[in-house]
Amino acid sequence: MSELKNDRFLRALLRQPVDVTPVWMMRQAGRYLPEYRATRAKAGSFMDLCRNPDLACEVTIQPLERFPLDAAILFSDILTIPDAMGLGLTFNTGHGPQFDKPVRSAADVDNLPIPDPEGELKYVMDAVRTIRRELDGRVPLIGFSGSPWTLATYMVEGGSTKEFGKVKGMMFDQPELMHRLLDKLAQSVTSYLNAQIAAGAQAVQIFDTWGGVLTPRDYQEFSLRYMQQIVDGLTREADGRTVPVILFTKGGGQWLDKMAASGADCLGVDWTIDLSDARQLAGNAIALQGNMDPCILYSNPERIREEVASVLASYGKGEGHVFNLGHGIHPNIDPDNVGAFIEAVHALSAPYHR
Amino acid sequence: MSELKNDRFLRALLRQPVDVTPVWMMRQAGRYLPEYRATRAKAGSFMDLCRNPDLACEVTIQPLERFPLDAAILFSDILTIPDAMGLGLTFNTGHGPQFDKPVRSAADVDNLPIPDPEGELKYVMDAVRTIRRELDGRVPLIGFSGSPWTLATYMVEGGSTKEFGKVKGMMFDQPELMHRLLDKLAQSVTSYLNAQIAAGAQAVQIFDTWGGVLTPRDYQEFSLRYMQQIVDGLTREADGRTVPVILFTKGGGQWLDKMAASGADCLGVDWTIDLSDARQLAGNAIALQGNMDPCILYSNPERIREEVASVLASYGKGEGHVFNLGHGIHPNIDPDNVGAFIEAVHALSAPYHR
Numbered sequence: 001m002s003e004l005k006n007d008r009f010l011r012a013l014l015r016q017p018v019d020v021t022p023v024w025m026m027r028q029a030g031r032y033l034p035e036y037r038a039t040r041a042k043a044g045s046f047m048d049l050c051r052n053p054d055l056a057c058e059v060t061i062q063p064l065e066r067f068p069l070d071a072a073i074l075f076s077d078i079l080t081i082p083d084a085m086g087l088g089l090t091f092n093t094g095h096g097p098q099f100d101k102p103v104r105s106a107a108d109v110d111n112l113p114i115p116d117p118e119g120e121l122k123y124v125m126d127a128v129r130t131i132r133r134e135l136d137g138r139v140p141l142i143g144f145s146g147s148p149w150t151l152a153t154y155m156v157e158g159g160s161t162k163e164f165g166k167v168k169g170m171m172f173d174q175p176e177l178m179h180r181l182l183d184k185l186a187q188s189v190t191s192y193l194n195a196q197i198a199a200g201a202q203a204v205q206i207f208d209t210w211g212g213v214l215t216p217r218d219y220q221e222f223s224l225r226y227m228q229q230i231v232d233g234l235t236r237e238a239d240g241r242t243v244p245v246i247l248f249t250k251g252g253g254q255w256l257d258k259m260a261a262s263g264a265d266c267l268g269v270d271w272t273i274d275l276s277d278a279r280q281l282a283g284n285a286i287a288l289q290g291n292m293d294p295c296i297l298y299s300n301p302e303r304i305r306e307e308v309a310s311v312l313a314s315y316g317k318g319e320g321h322v323f324n325l326g327h328g329i330h331p332n333i334d335p336d337n338v339g340a341f342i343e344a345v346h347a348l349s350a351p352y353h354r
Numbered sequence: 355m356s357e358l359k360n361d362r363f364l365r366a367l368l369r370q371p372v373d374v375t376p377v378w379m380m381r382q383a384g385r386y387l388p389e390y391r392a393t394r395a396k397a398g399s400f401m402d403l404c405r406n407p408d409l410a411c412e413v414t415i416q417p418l419e420r421f422p423l424d425a426a427i428l429f430s431d432i433l434t435i436p437d438a439m440g441l442g443l444t445f446n447t448g449h450g451p452q453f454d455k456p457v458r459s460a461a462d463v464d465n466l467p468i469p470d471p472e473g474e475l476k477y478v479m480d481a482v483r484t485i486r487r488e489l490d491g492r493v494p495l496i497g498f499s500g501s502p503w504t505l506a507t508y509m510v511e512g513g514s515t516k517e518f519g520k521v522k523g524m525m526f527d528q529p530e531l532m533h534r535l536l537d538k539l540a541q542s543v544t545s546y547l548n549a550q551i552a553a554g555a556q557a558v559q560i561f562d563t564w565g566g567v568l569t570p571r572d573y574q575e576f577s578l579r580y581m582q583q584i585v586d587g588l589t590r591e592a593d594g595r596t597v598p599v600i601l602f603t604k605g606g607g608q609w610l611d612k613m614a615a616s617g618a619d620c621l622g623v624d625w626t627i628d629l630s631d632a633r634q635l636a637g638n639a640i641a642l643q644g645n646m647d648p649c650i651l652y653s654n655p656e657r658i659r660e661e662v663a664s665v666l667a668s669y670g671k672g673e674g675h676v677f678n679l680g681h682g683i684h685p686n687i688d689p690d691n692v693g694a695f696i697e698a699v700h701a702l703s704a705p706y707h708r
Contacts, residue, residue, distance in 0.1 A: 165684050169652030172661075215625045215647055254608055254627065271569045273608065293569055298523030307526075330519050 002137030004202075009071040010140050013203060013244035013266045013287050015320035021312065021349035022070035023342055024142075027328030028063040029075045033335060035062050046091045047083070050076050053126040060131045064138065066335065067342040071139050071203070074131060074196070076124055078146030078207055081188050082155045084115035095159070102158030104166070106174075109181045114188045117195030124192075125199040132200030143201025145193050147208035147249075148185035148230075149223035152178070164213055171222055178222065186226040190233040197235050197243050205246040205268070206230060212251020219255055224262065231263045246289055250327060256282040270326035275314040287320035292341075294325040297333045301340035308344040317352050356491030358556075358595075363425040364494050367557060367598035367620045367641050369674035375666065375703035376424035377696055378496075381682030382417040383429045387689060389416050400445045401437070404430050407480040414485045418493065420689060421696040425493050425557070428485060428550070430478055432500030432561055435542050436509045438469035449513070456512030458520070460528075463535045468542045471549030478546075479553040486554030497555025499547050501562035501603075502539035502584075503577035506532070518567055525576055532576065540580040544587040551589050551597050559600040559622070560584060566605020573609055578616065585617045600643055604681060610636040624680035629668040641674035646695075648679040651687045655694035662698040671706050 004010070008022035030036055039059050043049035050056060060075040079097055083089035088100030103109060115121050132141050154160070156167040171178045193204050211223040227247055236243050247259055248268025259267050260282045269278045269290035278288055296307045308323075315321045323345045329338070358364070362376035384390055393413050397403035404410060414429040433451055437443035442454030457463060469475050486495050508514070510521040525532045547558050565577040581601055590597050601613055602622025613621050614636045623632045623644035632642055650661045662677075669675045677699045683692070 163649075163684055165649055165652055165686060168647065168649035172650055172653035172657055212626065216628055216631075218647075251605070251626070272566065272605070274570055277570075293522065293572075295517075295519055295522035296526055298519055299526035303526055330517055332519060 004137050004140060006070060006139045009322060010203060010241065010244060012320060012322045013246070014242060015287050017319055018353055019350065020346045020353060021321050021323045023323035023345040024069050024071040024073065025063075025325050025329050025338070026073075028067075028069060028073065029059045030329060031331035032329055032333040032338070033062055033066070046077070047089065050080065050127075051123045053123060053130045056127040057130040057134050060127075060141075061134060067339055068346065069139065069342060071142055072131065072135055073142040073205075074124070074128055074144060074201065076127065076144070078144070078150065078209070079154060080121060080124055081115060081145065081185070081192060082151055084120035085112045085188075087155060097154060098159040099155060102166075103152075103155045103181065104170075106177055106180075109177055109184070112181075112184055114184060114191070117192050121192060121195070125195055128196050128199035128201055140202035141200060142203050142205055142246075143193060143196030143199075144205045144207060145189045145196075145230075147206050147211065147223060148182045148189060148226035149211055149214075150207060150209045151185050151189075152181055153210045155181075164210070171218065182222060182226045183229075186229040190230045193230065194233070194235050197238050200238075201243070202238070202241070203244045203246065204234070205248060208247065208249040208252065211249035216255065219249075219252070220258060223249065224255070224258060227264075228262045244287075248289070253278060253281075260286045266320075266322065268324070272326075275311065275321070276316060279315065284318075284320075287322060288315065289322040289324050291324070291326040294327055294329055294333075297325075297329065297337045297341060299337075301337065304337060304340050305344045305348070308341065309348050312345075312349050312352060315352070319353070321352075323349070358491050358494060360424060360493045363676060364557060364595065364598060366674060366676045367600070368596060369641050371673055372707055373704065374700045374707060375675050375677050377677035377699040378423050378425040378427065379417075379679050379683050379692070380427075382421075382423060382427065383413045384683060385685035386683055386687040386692070387416055387420070400431070401443065404434065404481075405477045407477060407484045410481040411484040411488050414481075414495075415488060421693055422700065423493065423696060425496050426485065426489055427496040427559075428478070428482055428498060428555065430481065430498070432498070432504065432563070433508060434475060434478055435469060435499065435539070435546060436505055438474035439466050439542075441509060451508060452513040453509060456520075457506075457509045457535065458524075460531055460534075463531055463538070466535075466538055468538060468545070471546050475546060475549070479549055482550050482553035482555055494556035495554060496557050496559055496600075497547060497550030498559045498561060499543045499550075499584075501560050501565065501577060502536045502543060502580035503565055503568075504561060504563045505539050505543075506535055507564045509535075518564070525572065536576060536580045537583075540583040544584045547584065548587070548589050551592050554592075555597070556592070556595070557598045557600065558588070559602060562601065562603040562606065565603035570609065573603075573606070574612060577603065578609070578612055581618075582616045598641075602643070607632060608635075614640045620674075620676065622678070626680075629665065629675070630670060633669065638672075638674075641676060642669065643676040643678050645678070645680040648681055648683055648687075651679075651683065651691045651695060653691075655691065658691060658694050659698040659702070662695065663702050666699075666703050666706060669706070673707070675706075677703070 008018045056075045153167045244265035246266040247264040253273030266287035271293040362372045410429045507521045598619035600620040601618040607627030620641035625647040
């Protein structure tokens with residue numbers, strides 16, 4: 001493997017000194033880039049793009065060709081695991097993901113296989129290997145998975161939901177069944193992420209998109225507990241370097257103290273909490289990633305620069321900050337505004353690292 | 355006006371002693387009730403039902419015939435104000451509310467009229483008068499409005515949104531224009547709620563459904579500030595009694611200290627924060643309303659009773675608690691489970707008021 005030329009991101013995750021604050025964006029390989037839309041059109045469906053390692057590699061690297069980002073993230077989807085479990089995933093324009101066979105009964109849960117990462121999910125590992133080779137040490141590659149609770153929401157609901165009635169119905173009415181499902185998902189995610197690490201992922205992020213819809217008690221019992229189980233089971237070293245783990249619960253700002261006890265290296269934070277408060281709540285033994293409102297990118301370079309300055313000031317001096325949006329970049333954003341954003345993070349952050 | 359036979363709800367809002375904790379449910383007049391669905395079918399469209407004072411009264415009172423609820427809430431919609439401003443509101447099944455003429459430019463904002471509550475919105479005041487007469491003092495009647503920020507999200511987006519790109523785009527790129535829109539909405543909401551109070555509403559609630567999608571700074575500047583302006587302008591007495599004001603920001607649990615300084619009598623709380631923490635954060639000079647996860651009602655009477663006990667214990671001893679769900683009841687809930695819920699609140703709460 002080539003030597004890593006830019007390790008700011010990995011250093012910040014481990015709270016080691018850096019020259020400027022590293023930055024990447026959730027969904028940085030995505031529809032706001034015309035070159036992404038061209039590759040996507042060539043690939044066929046969204047899942048066809050995920051399943052083609054060469055094209056997945058192409059779109060993963062596209063944003064790095066435009067912007068001096070400090071990390072690449074595997075192009076894939078959080079629903080690859082339930083898809084590999086045989087639930088029949090399709091993406092229909094305007095309706096989001098849908099499963100042909102939602103998980104509703106005890107038999108449905110007990111019949112779910114734990115996918116083989118080098119079997120049904122080999123296309124993901126092939127993408128990781130291809131991207132890692134093509135990156136050639138330029139920046140680190142992030143692997144990822146959905147959290148067990150987040151995967152369960154889609155699997156039980158059969159797709160996206162605003163109300164979470166079916167999945168919470170199962171959780172409240174049949175908690176033991178829900179625990180069996182979550183345990184199976186935690187086992188699947190652990191082996192999936194370990195395979196990504198073996199294939200070349202240099203850091204991993206667990207996306208808990210829907211942990212924030214739970215009560216504090218239920219978050220700990222049904223979401224955090226299974227992320228903890230995954231963190232405990234991960235290979236934490238590769239190529240002689242630590243492989244840092246990032247947990248991101250959207251809407252989980254109030255629970256950073258609980259998340260900090262999980263053994264993760266870094267917590268993702270959305271924009272509904274100030275980073276100064278987040279830092280205090282999480283304690284100073286863990287890095288934070290975030291947390292600019294992605295909608296700032298609808299404004300203009302001057303306003304974006306102001307907001308970057310505000311987020312940097314909110315985190316303040318000291319190591320352990322990875323700059324990111326608080327959620328994925330939207331499809332309608334002007335790439336020039338993204339350029340202004342990334343430039344501002346590097347230009348304005350140096351004083352915080354002296 | 356008839357004497358109020360059950361004033362638990364009003365007393366709890368003012369932190370006065372009660373025998374048991376009062377309870378009502380957001381969207382208690384709604385699709386989970388077969389008798390509601392029958393009236394709705396008779397009325398025509400959803401807005402036809404809102405515009406018919408007799409039928410609006412009928413559905414307002416339906417849940418009180420089934421359950422010993424401690425308050426009635428006017429059957430209406432938060433979007434009556436933008437509708438009365440001439441934006442052309444329609445509700446399309448599966449797509450939620452839609453406006454023919456979304457608000458996008460300075461001219462759009464400046465041309466918006468401030469609706470006359472006894473003119474274009476007279477149907478709402480007629481409904482309040484009809485319901486108040488029909489209630490005949492059984493329980494108090496709650497009036498309500500959307501918050502300026504929440505109304506603005508629908509008006510600028512043209513309907514529902516998950517990303518808030520257009521409304522936040524305006525907020526970040528043209529903050530002065532957004533302030534002009536919000537000020538006009540705050541004036542409209544103030545006169546609308548004062549007219550409801552004059553027509554007979556005995557408490558009012560401001561629904562800030564979307565304040566929780568903002569940063570702490572933007573919440574204060576673009577949502578809370580305008581709710582404060584409304585609270586300052588409300589008539590706070592009618593029939594010789596105080597008319598309490600409830601503010602409810604969904605996802606606003608972390609900002610209860612800021613909300614408590616608004617002069618409102620009560621803060622609505624969703625289930626993502628424990629009431630014990632909420633009480634501490636809000637200080638002890640304000641009542642709290644909430645906060646059971648509505649999805650508990652998908653389970654069974656025994657589990658529901660356990661959860662009611664848990665929410666009551668979380669608030670603890672002392673006055674100032676109005677029991678409610680943390681958000682509206684879902685359409686698929688079994689009314690028998692609702693009965694078990696309401697019964698449990700009254701049965702289990704007496705020890706907290708001795």
